[in-house]
Amino acid sequence: MPLETAASTVVAVPTTNDIEIRAIDLGDEADLRAWWEVGHAATAERPGKPWPLWEQSRRALPAPNPERGIVLLGAVDGGQMVGSGMLTRPLRDNLHTAMTFAFVAPGRTRQGIGSAVMAGLEALAAAEGRTTLQSEAYVPSGGTAAVEGFAESLGYTVASRESIKELSMDDYARRRSDLPSGADGYRIVTFDTVCPDEHVESFGRLLGMLMDEIPLGELDLESSEWTPERVRAAEQRQVDTGRHVHTAVAIAPDGEVAGISDVRVDDTDHEHAQVGITLVHPTHRGHRLGLALKVATHDLVGATYPSLRTVDTSNALVNTHMNAVNDALGYRSIETMLELQKVL
Ligand SMILES: CC(C)(COP(=O)(O)OP(=O)(O)OC[C@H]1O[C@@H](n2cnc3c(N)ncnc32)[C@H](O)[C@@H]1OP(=O)(O)O)[C@@H](O)C(=O)NCCC(=O)NCCS
Structure with missing residues (x-):
């Protein structure tokens, strides 16, 4: 065909x-x-x-x-x-x-x-x-939607449940003074889409771990290698389509990228933004880097886009640490996303 x-x-x-x-x-x-x-x-x-x-x-x-x-x-x-x-x-x-x-x-x-x-x-x-088909279904928190019956009738099963969350930048501003800036022992570096040369290799190494590290439930997905060339090509595509990936990385004392988080804003819409990925290397967890990185990106987009009203994110319901970070920033659950899967 x-x-x-x-x-x-x-x-x-x-x-x-x-x-x-x-x-x-x-x-x-x-x-x-x-x-x-x-x-x-x-x-x-x-x-x-x-x-x-x-x-x-x-x-x-x-x-x-x-x-x-x-x-x-x-x-x-x-x-x-x-x-x-x-x-x-x-x-x-x-x-x-x-x-x-x-x-x-x-x-x-x-x-x-x-x-x-x-x-x-x-x-x-x-x-x-x-051979493995995946899809997404959005249902009201605690409610149901047509798509559930639809997915079931087609043989899709729920592989993972995610909470869709929204942050009002006004709420964030009210909470900001209670949130920390930075994390002891780490340097936070921020950039718009294009990673500084000195960090790009290490940045790619961490990116390559993403699928192994985020809770995927039953989703059948594997990690893959992110060479500097692949990172640069992906950055260029974002630049070409007018998307700004406002990124914060945490640099460990040995110079390695220990954590990443980003918030994406499109040239056509300076009122709404989306969180892309957030990942802290397993050996650097427990230092509140997740919170520090998210605060850095939210500060950055807040300062860059005075018209910004909301930021959306999604994370697995079982992802206790990420949920705690998002709660601290002021995110509220607005929907549940069912990650669907069907093996042909
Ligand atoms: C989900 C959606 C695509 C279904 O489209 P649709 O054309 O109504 O689906 P179909 O007519 O092919 O339904 C097939 C079967 O799904 C099930 N189904 C569909 N809607 C249902 C509902 N509201 N309640 C219960 N079962 C339902 C039924 O078993 C149905 O067969 P039946 O009508 O013979 O009982 C449509 O409701 C929609 O666009 N929703 C919003 C977007 C969305 O959620 N998309 C899914 C992303 S993958």
């Missing part, structure tokens, strides 16, 4: 009515916009900032990325897009995995459209030899 994203590529999928499932042409802005609108409408009821701004998607989705391949599908009924899907797959590591996402226009749910989109995504993933 072809995996090109040309608009002419049609995935043959049985549907309950005459709905065509076809690939979106990433180079066709009108097609991409119609796809974006479905996801925007399908996520409109969720709290926080559940869907990227059009300007962000318009720039980021078509941008070439040797780390990750994307195919977008649309479910089209009489010329109107009523469902959409996204398949992403890592191209450098975890080649057995792919991620699937489906969205259905409000008013068109329970008509088999979501299942048809997922069948198209799964067929594409299987044709490429991907």
Whole structure:
């Protein structure tokens, strides 16, 4: 089965009515916009900032990325897009995995459209030899959502549960005087996206440990090597798409990067930011580096973007230490994310 994203590529999928499932042409802005609108409408009821701004998607989705391949599908009924899907797959590591996402226009749910989109995504993933499919479902804290029944009907199981949290920068400002600056014995270095030359090798070494160190529940993911070249290429892609990865690293007395944390801000939106990764090397834990790094990045984005209102993050419910750090900063839980997995 072809995996090109040309608009002419049609995935043959049985549907309950005459709905065509076809690939979106990433180079066709009108097609991409119609796809974006479905996801925007399908996520409109969720709290926080559940869907990227059009300007962000318009720039980021078509941008070439040797780390990750994307195919977008649309479910089209009489010329109107009523469902959409996204398949992403890592191209450098975890080649057995792919991620699937489906969205259905409000008013068109329970008509088999979501299942048809997922069948198209799964067929594409299987044709490429991907055997472990992963997805994400967002449900209100302590509540339920359509997606749970949907995921179950398609054979996905919950591999891990994460809490989605939001911080109001006003709350952070109120708490800031009670939070420490820095950590004894370590130097905190901050930068916008591009790691200083003297730290890049060590930075990559720590980054390579990420998948082994974060709680993944049952998720079948492996770590991989981050050479300075790979780090530099990833940084350049962020620069090219207008994303600022405001990063803090903790430098140990021996010069090694002992911890990393970042907050990401897009050029198109200076009101909302997202935490990317936070990781402290196992031999440097217990020195409150997680807190010190997060305070450093939040101070930095607060000072850089006076219009910044909220920062989002997510972390596993079982990740007690990270949850304690986020609570101290003033983060509040707004949703639960179910990490879903299905082995083909
Ligand atoms: C989740 C979503 C994609 C489902 O799309 P859909 O087109 O309504 O799904 P389908 O009609 O193919 O449903 C297939 C099966 O899923 C289950 N299901 C779907 N919605 C359900 C609901 N609200 N409650 C219980 N079960 C449900 C049922 O078993 C259903 O089969 P049935 O209608 O014969 O009983 C849609 O509700 C949506 O866009 N939600 C918001 C975005 C989202 O959460 N996306 C998921 C990210 S992967």
